[in-house]
Amino acid sequence: MTRHGLAAATLLPSRPDPDLDRFARLATVALRTPVGLVSMVSAEEQVLPGAVGLPEPWQSRRATPLTHSLCRHVVTSGGTFTVADAREDPLTAGSLAIPDLGVVAYAGAPVRLADPASGEPAGAHDPVVGVLCAIDDQPRSWSPEQVAVLEDLAAACSAELSLRVVQERQQLLLALAESLVGARSVPEVDAAVTAVTRAQLGGARSLLLVGTRLEQGSPAAAAARERRPLLFTDRAELDDAFPPPAAPRTPERAAGPGASAFLPLAAAGQPLGVLALLWPDARPGLRAEEEVWGALARFTAQAVHRAQLEERHRSHAEVLQRSLLPTLPHVDSLRTVGRYVPAAREEQVGGDWYDAVVLPDGALSLVVGDVAGHEARAAGTMGQVRGLLRAFAWDRPEPPTGVVARLDRALLGLGVDALATLVLARVEQDAAGAARGARRLRWTNAGHPPPVLLRPDGSTELLRTPPDLLVGLLGDAERHDHDVDVPDGSVLLLYTDGLIEQRGRSLAGGLERVRAALTRLHRLPLEDLLDELLAELVGTRGEDDCALLAVAFDPQPPG
Numbered sequence: 001m002t003r004h005g006l007a008a009a010t011l012l013p014s015r016p017d018p019d020l021d022r023f024a025r026l027a028t029v030a031l032r033t034p035v036g037l038v039s040m041v042s043a044e045e046q047v048l049p050g051a052v053g054l055p056e057p058w059q060s061r062r063a064t065p066l067t068h069s070l071c072r073h074v075v076t077s078g079g080t081f082t083v084a085d086a087r088e089d090p091l092t093a094g095s096l097a098i099p100d101l102g103v104v105a106y107a108g109a110p111v112r113l114a115d116p117a118s119g120e121p122a123g124a125h126d127p128v129v130g131v132l133c134a135i136d137d138q139p140r141s142w143s144p145e146q147v148a149v150l151e152d153l154a155a156a157c158s159a160e161l162s163l164r165v166v167q168e169r170q171q172l173l174l175a176l177a178e179s180l181v182g183a184r185s186v187p188e189v190d191a192a193v194t195a196v197t198r199a200q201l202g203g204a205r206s207l208l209l210v211g212t213r214l215e216q217g218s219p220a221a222a223a224a225r226e227r228r229p230l231l232f233t234d235r236a237e238l239d240d241a242f243p244p245p246a247a248p249r250t251p252e253r254a255a256g257p258g259a260s261a262f263l264p265l266a267a268a269g270q271p272l273g274v275l276a277l278l279w280p281d282a283r284p285g286l287r288a289e290e291e292v293w294g295a296l297a298r299f300t301a302q303a304v305h306r307a308q309l310e311e312r313h314r315s316h317a318e319v320l321q322r323s324l325l326p327t328l329p330h331v332d333s334l335r336t337v338g339r340y341v342p343a344a345r346e347e348q349v350g351g352d353w354y355d356a357v358v359l360p361d362g363a364l365s366l367v368v369g370d371v372a373g374h375e376a377r378a379a380g381t382m383g384q385v386r387g388l389l390r391a392f393a394w395d396r397p398e399p400p401t402g403v404v405a406r407l408d409r410a411l412l413g414l415g416v417d418a419l420a421t422l423v424l425a426r427v428e429q430d431a432a433g434a435a436r437g438a439r440r441l442r443w444t445n446a447g448h449p450p451p452v453l454l455r456p457d458g459s460t461e462l463l464r465t466p467p468d469l470l471v472g473l474l475g476d477a478e479r480h481d482h483d484v485d486v487p488d489g490s491v492l493l494l495y496t497d498g499l500i501e502q503r504g505r506s507l508a509g510g511l512e513r514v515r516a517a518l519t520r521l522h523r524l525p526l527e528d529l530l531d532e533l534l535a536e537l538v539g540t541r542g543e544d545d546c547a548l549l550a551v552a553f554d555p556q557p558p559g
Helices: 018-031 072-077 097-101 144-181 186-200 219-226 235-241 287-324 376-395 400-414 431-435 507-521 526-537
Strands: 035-041 046-052 081-083 105-112 128-136 205-210 230-232 260-267 270-278 334-341 351-358 364-371 420-428 438-446 452-454 460-462 482-487 491-495 546-553
Touching: 018 035, 018 046, 018 128, 018 144, 072 081, 072 105, 072 128, 105 144, 128 144, 144 186, 144 287, 186 205, 186 287, 205 287, 219 230, 219 260, 219 270, 230 235, 230 287, 260 287, 270 287, 334 351, 334 364, 334 526, 351 376, 351 546, 364 376, 364 491, 364 546, 376 400, 376 420, 400 420, 400 438, 420 491, 431 438, 452 507, 460 507, 491 507, 507 526, 526 546
Parallel strands: none
Antiparallel strands: 035 046, 035 128, 081 105, 105 128, 205 270, 230 260, 260 270, 334 546, 351 364, 364 420, 420 438, 438 482, 452 460, 452 491, 491 546
């Protein structure tokens, strides 16, 4: 609020406020008047969040037109205003407050909003956001002592409002800090800031301008260039400082009649962008809260900087991990399809993998595994484990347990610090199996989620077995082979736990969701089936990495 005009909106709405009613009551007691008010005046109206003794309908309505306001003279002058008989004073004689509200004698003192950064009570330099006044329906002179008491009460009212604003802003910053903790990308930071500002700042709309070109001559560009907040209590102030361009408005200029704040974002000494806050209404105390906007900008900038670093880190780790995934072999009557979905969080990029190798004896070796750890190092370790498994599977014809046992010994003997779960399977077919249209699947499970077999009729079988120890724990761990006949037309699904693990849901429930989805989708081509399964259960990025390997057991082609 300036000394020369009225704001477009008031700090508080036109409804009773118990704390301000108390100050109005104290004014009537201290000055022995029938009416006491805490009023707030805008260019449109006067609202009365604190009121005692007004005639109806004003006591209930808590608002009057400006034609009924003597308080506006306090706001525009910035100082205490008194009149012994409003009917005889040229400044007030025409006010409708005299006949409609019964105002004759009037004394009003300014209520100010203190600067939270100063740590000092509100002073003459702080904006006037309201008026504490005492009103009598009879002429009277106001003594210096009475005026001093009214000003003391107004100062106490100022402290009450200032403390309330500080507490609200502390809640804002706490809510923002809590929301930003989980933000791991710039869009997630944007969503967190949007939700908090809309809930905590009277419906304010936020625009996070990061990685976008700022229009020259715009308030956002000026804030970024000058590296200081630009604050405008209403649209008129914004247009005075930055006349609207003739061209279509940029998003930050489409704020309507309300207040706006343009906050530069910087971290590690580097500019990142601008946070624009756009209110639907004017905000008279906006500049008194500059320290709050600075803190909000720092919180947001730190979150943006962290998200950008993590996105780069995630991108590098993801490239490494994808580079280690194999090109799957083409085998007549056995079609293999793999999918990999990275985690949403950078720290979850890790060691999930799949592999398929055609062996010298014609069998197909399949593996899906997950190296413990969620960082780029886990992806590198996964490459070592995958390479060893490939070599051991190719080296000699033996059951899956033999291959995994050799992997156990090699990891410990070579000093490879790896702990992994995996399913290693071998698909083979002899003449008898070919005659009956089936292949033999043999597998061993080292602490991994069980494979799922989707049969031609859409029914599913969970290949659940007592799991053996994880790989990398012991050099002589006891391991077990399992086998099942797989009819032509079936699909075998191997996967990592990112497909079935979701926060707040059980693993058993995750397995059942996979089985239900497979049954519903079983008529789709293999590639489409996997894509639909991932879209339904994981999305584009899940809570953890997810690797899938599916094998379609197509009918044996005629010889």
